[in-house]
Amino acid sequence: MTTLIHQATIVNEGQQFIGSVLIKDQRITAIIRGTDVTGLTADHIIDAKGQYLIPGCIDDHVHFRDPGLTHKADMHTESRAAARGGITSVMDMPNCNPQTTTIEALEAKFADAKTKCLVNHSFYLGATTNNIDEVRQVDPHTVCGVKLFMGSSTGGMLVDQDERIEQIFRESPTLIALHCEDQSIISANTAKYKEETASDDPDVSYHPLIRSEEACYRSTAKAVALAQKTGAKIHIMHISTARELDLLQHGPVDNKQVTAEVCLPHLYYTDADYATLGTRIKCNPAVKTFTDRDALRQALRSGLIDVVGTDHAPHLLTDKIGGSLKAASGIPTIQYVLPAMLELTDEGIFTLTEVVEKMAHNPATLYNVKERGFIREGYHADLVLISPNAAHTVDTEDIQSKCAWSPFEGHTFHWDITHTWINGHAVYADGTFDESVMGERMEFN
Numbered sequence: 001m002t003t004l005i006h007q008a009t010i011v012n013e014g015q016q017f018i019g020s021v022l023i024k025d026q027r028i029t030a031i032i033r034g035t036d037v038t039g040l041t042a043d044h045i046i047d048a049k050g051q052y053l054i055p056g057c058i059d060d061h062v063h064f065r066d067p068g069l070t071h072k073a074d075m076h077t078e079s080r081a082a083a084r085g086g087i088t089s090v091m092d093m094p095n096c097n098p099q100t101t102t103i104e105a106l107e108a109k110f111a112d113a114k115t116k117c118l119v120n121h122s123f124y125l126g127a128t129t130n131n132i133d134e135v136r137q138v139d140p141h142t143v144c145g146v147k148l149f150m151g152s153s154t155g156g157m158l159v160d161q162d163e164r165i166e167q168i169f170r171e172s173p174t175l176i177a178l179h180c181e182d183q184s185i186i187s188a189n190t191a192k193y194k195e196e197t198a199s200d201d202p203d204v205s206y207h208p209l210i211r212s213e214e215a216c217y218r219s220t221a222k223a224v225a226l227a228q229k230t231g232a233k234i235h236i237m238h239i240s241t242a243r244e245l246d247l248l249q250h251g252p253v254d255n256k257q258v259t260a261e262v263c264l265p266h267l268y269y270t271d272a273d274y275a276t277l278g279t280r281i282k283c284n285p286a287v288k289t290f291t292d293r294d295a296l297r298q299a300l301r302s303g304l305i306d307v308v309g310t311d312h313a314p315h316l317l318t319d320k321i322g323g324s325l326k327a328a329s330g331i332p333t334i335q336y337v338l339p340a341m342l343e344l345t346d347e348g349i350f351t352l353t354e355v356v357e358k359m360a361h362n363p364a365t366l367y368n369v370k371e372r373g374f375i376r377e378g379y380h381a382d383l384v385l386i387s388p389n390a391a392h393t394v395d396t397e398d399i400q401s402k403c404a405w406s407p408f409e410g411h412t413f414h415w416d417i418t419h420t421w422i423n424g425h426a427v428y429a430d431g432t433f434d435e436s437v438m439g440e441r442m443e444f445n
Contacts, residue, residue: 068097
């Protein structure tokens with residue numbers, strides 16, 4: 001089976017040019033600059049004139065809630081949402097039920113994904129205070145990394161004993177992805193604002209005061225210092241404050257020992273948005289100030305922050321009832337992260353090449369993903385075709401996540417994903433899904 005995507009504007013490796021891409025079976029077999037495709041034949045020809053073709057995006061941070069929490073989401077529904085949004089590969093977190101804290105549980109998730117996950121996938125092993133033997137067994141060629149929670153939002157997976165954290169840093173055979181918030185500061189702030197408001201559940205506007213800048217900075221500083229001491233390769237997830245940026249370094253992602261991710265809510269919203277969106281934008285770490293948001297945007301552009309993730313975390317709307325303490329933390333964003341980032345290009349905040357770099361190239365480089373994340377001959381044909389100036393209003397019929405809501409409901413994007421190819425298979429095309437082929441287990445160099 002061959003497919004020719006003809007006359008697209010290809011955005012790849014810092015360049016934009018008119019060209020065509022030939023897919024044979026699962027691979028990219030030819031990239032042609034210009035409009036002349038004389039001599040090429042294909043079973044399917046897509047006229048992509050006026051559209052943008054980019055490599056499939058890689059989301060290093062999702063919670064698909066599978067197994068055990070499938071009333072909120074599952075691998076099938078959330079991978080469908082990913083494909084609709086141009087995300088072709090995902091890395092899923094271990095705080096499901098049972099938690100993915102053993103090699104046996106890890107391999108069970110991979111086996112389950114073979115029949116349920118429409119996109120390419122990998123799963124983190126979760127570190128705990130007593131599973132170092134499991135951590136040592138992680139195969140860095142077939143598993144994306146180890147996840148260590150240095151904050152409490154994770155259903156009992158908090159690791160806050162210094163000696164345990166240092167042992168994990170020293171002995172993990174692969175990258176360690178970190179949730180950094182200091183629990184002692186969060187606990188003190190919780191008590192303070194409960195007393196100040198005379199409430200067991202202060203309004204959601206207190207969320208960034210409880211899970212404060214200091215809580216984030218203290219934990220991230222500790223992680224960076226420990227990485228320098230042990231030589232561990234660490235990835236700080238969902239950076240949310242300007243202050244934490246002082247702990248990071250500029251430079252190419254493949255030369256860094258400490259790398260960083262920013263997630264869409266912290267790039268898009270500020271604490272002023274709690275007034276209108278309430279707990280729909282409640283996540284951990286909390287959405288913070290306008291100053292923080294602007295600093296994060298600039299840090300992403302400059303290379304201080306390396307990748308954009310989603311922290312896609314579906315909850316039912318009934319779970320979001322309450323305030324800063326009782327409402328669940330987590331936002332379903334995977335379907336709309338790429339349109340939202342492209343919307344920010346219209347505002348001049350990012351360029352198209354920067355979006356592709358931070359959402360496809362850099363995740364592939366940071367995790368040493370094998371033959372994905374770039375439009376290159378011989379690579380897996382993970383590709384996304386995007387139509388600009390295509391007004392698309394988010395409504396409940398469009399939302400693919402099982403939780404069936406989005407903070408973007410009612411919002412009109414002027415970018416729309418028209419096709420998503422995963423391993424050469426058009427999983428999504430012009431409003432329809434073809435679920436006859438599942439995604440593949442990702443490999444790492």
